[in-house]
Amino acid sequence: GESVGLHLPTLSVQEGDNSIINCAYSNSASDYFIWYKQExxxxxxFIIDIRSNMDKRQGQRVTVLLNKTVKHLxxxxxxxxxxxxxxxxxxxxxxxxxxVFGKGTRLSVIA
Amino acid sequence: DTAVSQTPKYLVTQMGNDKSIKCEQNLGHDTMYWYKQDSKKFLKIMFSYNNKELIINETVPNRFSPKSPDKAHLNLHINSLELxxxxxxxxxSSRGQINQPQHFGDGTRLSIL
Incomplete structure (x- = not known):
């Protein structure tokens, strides 16, 4: 069936660097996407959301990019x-x- | 004030017992949900209510029975608990079902002995 998944299960970054967390989705009919943070x-x-009629949305220190051509978030x-x-x-x-939730990516920040 | 609050936070009980989890939201939302998160962190929808009416039931066993006395409350009763x-x-909870973010409570950790 349709599913949402993540490329990287874990991500370690140095404090102060930029982080990029990726997500692939398989349902081209999806029209609304959300990123969540779970401590x-x-x-x-809730962090940020984006509708399918947009390809970029910015929040405070966060940006969500949507590429509908390759079904990537x-x-x-x-x-x-x-x-x-x-x-x-x-x-x-x-x-x-x-x-429908993806499997999750653990982000570890190295001080 | 907590927007979506659940009680209890922890629930430890024996197999075969019946237990309830309560949920209340003070956001004025009209749609409420129950999700289950397994040991691998996978989150899956169980039920959804809109204005006290059941709209989503994702093949959850009949032992699980949600009840929504009003728009601000959605309780979950579980019979004959299994491991x-x-x-x-x-x-x-969310304001409507379309293009609206869902706001989560802090969860109830259920452990069956």
């Missing part, structure tokens, strides 16, 4: 900080169908 |  013992925390975190260490999930949706 | 029910259960 240990906490629930997924990425989350860029600028000047990565120790507090950014967490598991990051991409999720995709079509209309009012359920949100 | 495989051990997981973290997350409640979430």
């Amino acid at each position: 240990s013992g906490k629930g997924p925390q 990425s989350l860029q975190i600028a000047a990565t900080q120790p507090g950014d260490s967490a598991v990051y999930f991409c999720a995709e949706k079509r209309g009012n169908t359920p949100l | 495989g029910d051990s997981a973290v259960y997350f409640c979430a």
Whole structure:
């Protein structure tokens, strides 16, 4: 069936560097995408979302890029900080169908 | 104030027991959800309610019965608990079902002995 996945299960970056977390999706009909951050013992925390009519959206220190041609989604975190260490999930949706989560990428920030 | 709150945070019980998890949101959202996260961190939707009506039931065993007394609450009752029910259960809510982010509670860790 359709699925959302991540290229890298773990990512280690130096503090202050930029991080890029990638996500591939297989359903070309998906029209809404979300990135979540999950810290240990906490629930997924909304970071940023993007609709399929956009290819880029920026937030505070974060940027989401959507490439519909190759069905690829990425989350860029600028000047990565120790507090950014967490598991990051991409999720995709079509209309009012359920949100489908990817497997998650663990980001470790090295001080 | 916590936007989506679940109780209890931890639940340890024996196989065969019946237990409930409660969820409340103070965001004014009209759609609420239950998710299950397994030991590999995989998150999967179980149920979704919109204005107290069930709209999504993702092939969850009948032992799981959600109840929504009002738009701000969605409880989950589980009968005859099994070892495989051990997981973290997350409640979430959103304003509508389309193009709206879901906001999650901090989860209930259920451990079956």
